[in-house]
Amino acid sequence: MFERFGTITSVGVTILNTMKNGWWKILGAVIFTGVLIVGLTTPLRPGIVESSPRVAETGQSVDVKIKAYNSFFADALGLKAWLKISDDHVISAAAIDVISNRDIIATFDIPNTFSSKKAKEKSTLILNSEVDGNIILPNALVIRSQDGGTSQNQWTPFDIDKLHKVDNFRFPYRSTLNETIRNTFFHVAIWFAMFILLIISLIYSIRFLISKDHTLDIKASAFTSVAIVFGLIGIATGSVWAKFTWGAYWTSDVKLNMSAIAILIYLAYWILRTSIKDIDSRARLSAVYNIFAFAMLIPLIFIIPRLTDSLHPGNGGNPALGGEDLDNTLRMIFYPSIIALTLIGIWISNITYRLEIVKEKVMGLY
Amino acid sequence: MKKPFITILASFLLPISLLASSEDFFRSIGKIYSVVAVVVVLFLAIIIYLVRMDNKLTKLEKQIKNES
Known part of the structure; x- marks a missing residue:
């Protein structure tokens, strides 16, 4: 001893x-x-693991299934979702269905046309809430141009002031x-x-x-x-x-x-x-x-x-x-x-x- | 010599205590802490080995100095 x-x-x-x-x-x-x-x-910041579908058409209403990591969707106040082509071409989600802390379904009404006249555009998926701050997935959805849509929605400029910022000591989430x-x-x-x-x-x-x-x-x-x-x-x-x-x-x-x-x-x-x-x-x-x-x-x-x-x-x-x-x-x-x-x-x-x-x-x- | 060590230790422990309040997916299972404990023990064992080797060498160096 x-x-x-x-x-x-x-x-x-x-x-x-x-x-x-x-x-x-x-x-x-x-x-x-x-x-x-x-x-x-130290935990990672929340990030989007996958979203589906990856392709949609203009004038369509699309339900995007989102699976995230380290997120708190169920507890989040003011959860919002956007699809962004450029700073002047953004739509916000018409509805968000929270399934669990890590899963949501966001419904987007995609406008009938692009102003760029391109055949297709890549869009970035942005989620924001008071708890998680920004969660971004670049190139989440490819939107193909198609004639004869029935959407009433229009592209709008992105209002950055609406975003909640969270300053936690956390490491960035990077896919792969x-x-x-x-x-x-x-x-x-x-x-x-x-x-x-x-x-x-x-x-x-x-x-x-x-x-x-x-x-x-x-x-x-x-x-x-x-x-x-x-x-x-x-x-x-x-x-x-x-x-x-x-x-x-x-x-x-x-x-x-x-x-x-x-x-x-x-x-x-x-x-x-x-x-x-x-x-x-x-x-x-x-x-x-x-x-x-x-x-x-x-x-x-x-x-x-x-x-x-x-x-x-x-x-x-x-x-x-x-x-x-x-x-x-x-x-x-x-x-x-x-x-x-x-x-x-x-x-x-x-x-x-x-x-x-x-x-x-x-x-x-x- | 003591004060800088305490501040360094405190600066490392501060973020941990801040984080301990929220339980996210990564730490909710709680098993990462056992991994950290194992790695820290392993690392400290190597350091203690290094410290002892360092001291044994110092003794040898002194012995050689006295003999010559």
Whole structure:
């Protein structure tokens, strides 16, 4: 019994010791614990999972069945629905039949003609209530133009003042991403942390070439090896995420292949170091190779994926860290996560480096 | 050193306490909390392991310094 208390207090004492001389180590752990708790328990904003039918004709009265997620239709006051073609072409629902918190049927009287004279128009479905705020489904209903409608309804400009706003701390709902949007805090953040560790490693390599200080080379190698592990974690986590959103563990997406090449280049750094016995030439060669590898990393990860089609946000014309992909609520967890993972990465690198130094000193002593 | 930690902890706990009032579809089943608990325990175990390794290293470094 007392022995158990002993181990608990010894863990407590060791943590306190670590806090004294390396408070940033514990800070990283505390922030990441917070990221785990808040990042995994914060609910998503309500969103529309599906609506049917997807096609309607002008002059028709259509019952749109809507299935939503995380919504409170039954409790909602002032629930309204609109179909919107453009800001000046909007109709509101003639009737809304609430079935449950997640299901409603909205009836729309579609006017007889479009003013645009097009054969068909895509319309966005907008729901709004006091509880849920806005729920939007783009391209919900394609409306085909048809002669001889009997509708009395007319398109009107959209009155934004009627909308209720809800400022809850909630993550955005994105179709296909759904709950996996939380992976941003882990998958994307670990790539950012890897990149920061590689920058630190690059700085140590350059400083080594200037000063020829042997310990700087060991520091550079420690940071690179932890960064490689982070990169491998990034690839593994991305692969799992891709399976559940894009449908395959590995796609021919440029960013995947280019980051795989980048990891291989850094793995070659590892092999290079272990294959050279002479300490001085090993340090010099690996420092030069590290600079070369970093110079390759920039075009591989940041330039080439932006030039071609990619499924990743920020590439191939997709908006980068902006819009709904990374809104302010996500940022509040995403940035701390990068800081925490970087601090933990620096900590592990620090332990790796010190272990290497101790090993060398012991080898020298005996 | 204590105060910044408390503020950081509080800033993380605040949104949770605000959210605890409403029960939506995602959390109404309640099982996500067990997942979070498991992941947090796993992560903290790794951190405690890191802390102990860090301290053992510090001891070794001191020993080597005294011997040489």
